[in-house]
Amino acid sequence: MRPPFDPTLYLVTDTELCSPRPVADVVRAAVAGGVTAVQVRDKHASRRDLLALTRAVRDALADRPDVPVVVNDAVDVALLAGADGVHVGQDDLPAVEVRALLGPDRLLGLSVESADDLATALRLPPGTVDVVGLSPVWATPTKPEAGPGLGLEAVGELVRTAHAGGLLAVAIGGIDAGRAAAAAATGVDGVCVVSAVCAAADPHAAAATLRAAISPAAAR
Amino acid sequence: MRPPFDPTLYLVTDTELCSPRPVADVVRAAVAGGVTAVQVRDKHASRRDLLALTRAVRDALADRPDVPVVVNDAVDVALLAGADGVHVGQDDLPAVEVRALLGPDRLLGLSVESADDLATALRLPPGTVDVVGLSPVWATPTKPEAGPGLGLEAVGELVRTAHAGGLLAVAIGGIDAGRAAAAAATGVDGVCVVSAVCAAADPHAAAATLRAAISPAAAR
Numbered sequence: 001m002r003p004p005f006d007p008t009l010y011l012v013t014d015t016e017l018c019s020p021r022p023v024a025d026v027v028r029a030a031v032a033g034g035v036t037a038v039q040v041r042d043k044h045a046s047r048r049d050l051l052a053l054t055r056a057v058r059d060a061l062a063d064r065p066d067v068p069v070v071v072n073d074a075v076d077v078a079l080l081a082g083a084d085g086v087h088v089g090q091d092d093l094p095a096v097e098v099r100a101l102l103g104p105d106r107l108l109g110l111s112v113e114s115a116d117d118l119a120t121a122l123r124l125p126p127g128t129v130d131v132v133g134l135s136p137v138w139a140t141p142t143k144p145e146a147g148p149g150l151g152l153e154a155v156g157e158l159v160r161t162a163h164a165g166g167l168l169a170v171a172i173g174g175i176d177a178g179r180a181a182a183a184a185a186t187g188v189d190g191v192c193v194v195s196a197v198c199a200a201a202d203p204h205a206a207a208a209t210l211r212a213a214i215s216p217a218a219a220r
Numbered sequence: 221m222r223p224p225f226d227p228t229l230y231l232v233t234d235t236e237l238c239s240p241r242p243v244a245d246v247v248r249a250a251v252a253g254g255v256t257a258v259q260v261r262d263k264h265a266s267r268r269d270l271l272a273l274t275r276a277v278r279d280a281l282a283d284r285p286d287v288p289v290v291v292n293d294a295v296d297v298a299l300l301a302g303a304d305g306v307h308v309g310q311d312d313l314p315a316v317e318v319r320a321l322l323g324p325d326r327l328l329g330l331s332v333e334s335a336d337d338l339a340t341a342l343r344l345p346p347g348t349v350d351v352v353g354l355s356p357v358w359a360t361p362t363k364p365e366a367g368p369g370l371g372l373e374a375v376g377e378l379v380r381t382a383h384a385g386g387l388l389a390v391a392i393g394g395i396d397a398g399r400a401a402a403a404a405a406t407g408v409d410g411v412c413v414v415s416a417v418c419a420a421a422d423p424h425a426a427a428a429t430l431r432a433a434i435s436p437a438a439a440r
Contacts, residue, residue, distance in 0.1 A: 046312065047312055051313060051317065075296035076294070080313070080320070091266045093271060093296060093297070094268060098296075101300065
């Protein structure tokens with residue numbers, strides 16, 4: 001059984017953008033503001049530091065068991081931290097291998113950057129992947145190597161294909177308060193943000209603004 | 221139960237130094253020449269590539285089950301590849317955490333760079349660590365950040381302390397054919413080499429020469 005997973009507003013952490021504030025403090029404020037799921041990502045951290053960071057984020061959300069904490073890439077860290085899942089990209093460990101290590105009780109997300117990537121994901125054994133991260137919607141400064149954006153129309157098509165295959169779909173890349181509504185209107189199950197929250201002077205307010213843009217009724 | 225582990229001549233791989241030859245080819249030749257244990261190390265590879273590399277090395281040694289294959293740092297990769305163990309440095313996942321993931325049937329090595337590091341390792345629960353890697357004996361171009369060498373006298377003292385605590389000890393850092401005998405004479409259970417084999421034009425011959433320098437009788 002997977003943990004509850006509401007990806008409506010999915011925060012992916014960036015340690016440098018949060019700095020000098022501890023990532024866990026930014027996460028805590030952002031969750032209070034409306035973030036519904038958290039992915040701990042730090043490609044520059046050692047596994048030792050990433051484990052400490054993930055535990056700090058989990059501790060900061062101890063009173064919010066409804067908000068899952070997922071670890072980017074590092075399966076060993078996710079297992080040790082008791083995280084709710086793992087998110088992998090196309091260059092990380094293959095999804096089938098990650099699922100073998102995770103067992104059936106954790107979430108697994110997979111970044112897909114094209115219709116081909118999604119088709120491959122949909123051919124995986126059922127239950128391997130829970131959610132695909134459509135990436136990038138727009139070009140993004142936090143991941144310049146991701147290239148130009150897919151665009152809203154292509155994202156909408158990928159979402160429909162993912163849903164038809166029984167997968168959740170979230171959108172990531174260049175999403176800020178001004179673009180969140182348009183991203184959400186593609187039909188995705190949630191939007192991911194990095195700098196829009198991590199670089200915000202007030203992460204609580206930034207999350208609340210994003211949440212209101214995505215789901216006006218829920219935020220009222 | 222741990223797998224058999226004879227670290228007499230312990231090869232730590234370096235993908236760039238092996239290039240353009242596949243690492244697995246170099247490893248196979250080196251084992252034929254006298255290498256007794258292999259650690260797959262590639263700090264620049266993605267986990268996906270490291271997994272493929274580890275499997276290639278294991279496949280290349282399918283007929284040598286007496287030669288254990290250990291993975292540097294990546295516990296998830298070691299588990300997926302069915303490797304014989306993991307080696308971690310002071311900045312990698314803490315040894316106690318790694319042992320928790322590995323279970324009792326795999327080897328765990330830990331780099332120690334000082335008497336303090338060794339004292340900390342000896343305070344770990346019994347059975348956590350199997351072998352300490354005393355590092356670096358001499359300054360080494362493959363790990364310039366490791367600083368100046370410990371020197372032979374200090375290595376000898378650390379070996380005696382490790383043995384008194386029930387741990388195996390290997391020496392690493394700057395060991396080549398000209399220095400292997402002196403390193404072995406400190407009383408270590410084995411010497412680790414990187415460039416002395418990976419950068420050699422003939423890894424089989426290089427391993428044989430090193431082996432003869434370390435244990436003249438065995439190589440006769």
